Amino acid sequence: MAVAAKPRIHEVPDDLLAAIDWCYEQGWTDGLPVVPPVVDRVDAMLAAEARPREMVIAHHPATGLDLSLHAAAVNAVMAGCLPEYFPVIVAAFEAMDRTDFNFHGSTASTGGSAPLLVVSGPYAEEIGMNADVNLFGPGNRANGTIGRATRLILRNVFQMLPGISDKSTQGNPGKYSFCIAERARGNPWPLLCEAQGYDKGASSVTCFAGGGFFNVENHGGNTPEEVLGSVADSMANYGCISLGQSVVILAPEHMKIVTDAGWSREKVQEFLFVAARRSVEGMKSAGKYRDREYDTQHGEGAHALAMEGFMHRGLRPDDILVTMGGGDAGGHSCFIPSWSRGRTSIMQHQAITPPPAGIPK
Amino acid sequence: MQLYSPMSTTPKRKAFRAPPLASLEGLRIGLLENGKLNADEMLREVAALFVERHGCTIRTVASKRNASAPAPSATLTQVAQEVDFLITGLGD
Numbered sequence: 049m050a051v052a053a054k055p056r057i058h059e060v061p062d063d064l065l066a067a068i069d070w071c072y073e074q075g076w077t078d079g080l081p082v083v084p085p086v087v088d089r090v091d092a093m094l095a096a097e098a099r100p101r102e103m104v105i106a107h108h109p110a111t112g113l114d115l116s117l118h119a120a121a122v123n124a125v126m127a128g129c130l131p132e133y134f135p136v137i138v139a140a141f142e143a144m145d146r147t148d149f150n151f152h153g154s155t156a157s158t159g160g161s162a163p164l165l166v167v168s169g170p171y172a173e174e175i176g177m178n179a180d181v182n183l184f185g186p187g188n189r190a191n192g193t194i195g196r197a198t199r200l201i202l203r204n205v206f207q208m209l210p211g212i213s214d215k216s217t218q219g220n221p222g223k224y225s226f227c228i229a230e231r232a233r234g235n236p237w238p239l240l241c242e243a244q245g246y247d248k249g250a251s252s253v254t255c256f257a258g259g260g261f262f263n264v265e266n267h268g269g270n271t272p273e274e275v276l277g278s279v280a281d282s283m284a285n286y287g288c289i290s291l292g293q294s295v296v297i298l299a300p301e302h303m304k305i306v307t308d309a310g311w312s313r314e315k316v317q318e319f320l321f322v323a324a325r326r327s328v329e330g331m332k333s334a335g336k337y338r339d340r341e342y343d344t345q346h347g348e349g350a351h352a353l354a355m356e357g358f359m360h361r362g363l364r365p366d367d368i369l370v371t372m373g374g375g376d377a378g379g380h381s382c383f384i385p386s387w388s389r390g391r392t393s394i395m396q397h398q399a400i401t402p403p404p405a406g407i408p409k
Numbered sequence: 410m411q412l413y414s415p416m417s418t419t420p421k422r423k424a425f426r427a428p429p430l431a432s433l434e435g436l437r438i439g440l441l442e443n444g445k446l447n448a449d450e451m452l453r454e455v456a457a458l459f460v461e462r463h464g465c466t467i468r469t470v471a472s473k474r475n476a477s478a479p480a481p482s483a484t485l486t487q488v489a490q491e492v493d494f495l496i497t498g499l500g501d
Contacts, residue, residue: 055413055418056413058411058412058414060411062410067410070412086410086411090413109478113417113419114417119416119417122413123415150477152477152478153475153477153478157477200415205415205416206417207416207417
């Protein structure tokens with residue numbers, strides 16, 4: 049087990065507002081005020097985790113910096129998290145620590161990646177996460193602060209500082225916070241955590257290096273093909289079509305149309321994979337065609353649905369995470385493209401371990 | 410009021426610059442391209458200047474499969490044995 053060195057403590061005057069300003073002066077914030085990480089609050093945060101605070105849970109390959117449970121807890125306090133949110137943050141970093149997520153690229157790139165966290169299973173509801181109206185915010189403390197803590201850790205622990213080591217050309221609003229819960233209420237499909245193979249009653253967090261947010265408006269479509277056709281059109285736009293993965297969050301209105309027709313998640317994924325495509329000629333007209341990418345999609349091991357003469361988004365249907373989220377009213381789904389234009393960051397998921405003493409009531 | 414630092418406690422990694430080359434004449438060049446559009450072409454153009462002006466030879470062209478991840482240590486170790494200096498850069 050990797051172990052971190054003893055953390056540093058700063059003595060500051062007993063003035064809360066001055067302490068907030070002091071945190072700004074240290075360069076510890078994302079531009080918004082932070083909760084000063086007083087020792088007691090950090091210790092309370094760590095009570096949600098059974099393992100020792102010195103334990104290292106993630107490592108940044110380019111900077112060589114480690115993330116300990118302690119440092120994660122400090123940043124969670126600063127973001128405004130409650131202790132019961134902490135297991136989600138820990139699980140997210142354990143997931144993102146895997147090589148295939150590519151921590152360095154997804155935090156440093158000009159592409160403006162923000163880690164999207166999708167929490168699935170009963171734990172989301174137990175800690176009061178929002179899976180409903182205003183899904184992507186604002187308004188919910190758990191969603192907002194878990195996503196913010198994730199970003200503060202990247203900034204403060206891994207030193208991915210905007211303009212210095214984070215070279216994002218235009219940034220991304222998700223770099224403040226990008227965290228949602230999967231909607232279980234009225235969801236006709238197995239939850240993601242079930243589809244991912246976790247035990248009944250378990251919850252998971254899925255982490256995806258997201259590249260932005262596309263609203264898919266469709267109030268006129270009344271069939272799966274019409275509704276999903278508009279989703280696929282967003283996925284295949286010349287601004288983002290690539291070999292990368294995708295996240296699609298279907299609004300309940302759209303989900304009803306799809307599932308009333310008997311479509312499963314797998315059928316939706318296959319439809320989207322086939323429909324989210326551009327011709328080789330079209331790709332060339334936009335200056336986005338590369339032989340190497342075409343060969344990757346159509347060469348050895350190509351998916352049977354990959355059509356000759358076309359570039360699809362992703363390599364196969366299960367590259368598309370599809371689930372339901374958002375409020376009951378409105379024909380507004382969304383598509384979130386991968387930051388990665390290829391296969392340099394693959395989404396990861398991890399089980400959430402609830403606090404050893406349970407969730408405070 | 411006592412505040413914890415939110416930063417990593419990992420000691421800063423020490424980095425050293427390689428000693429400057431006394432001469433470029435006749436040295437072996439390695440190229441490490443990042444796999445992005447035009448990276449290979451750009452690096453070969455740069456290397457050609459060293460060949461033309463200093464009689465260098467291009468000995469190794471290594472390619473990163475993942476442009477945004479550090480080069481595998483095995484790649485760097487191998488290239489270091491075969492060349493006197495390495496040229497790399499971002500293609501896109």
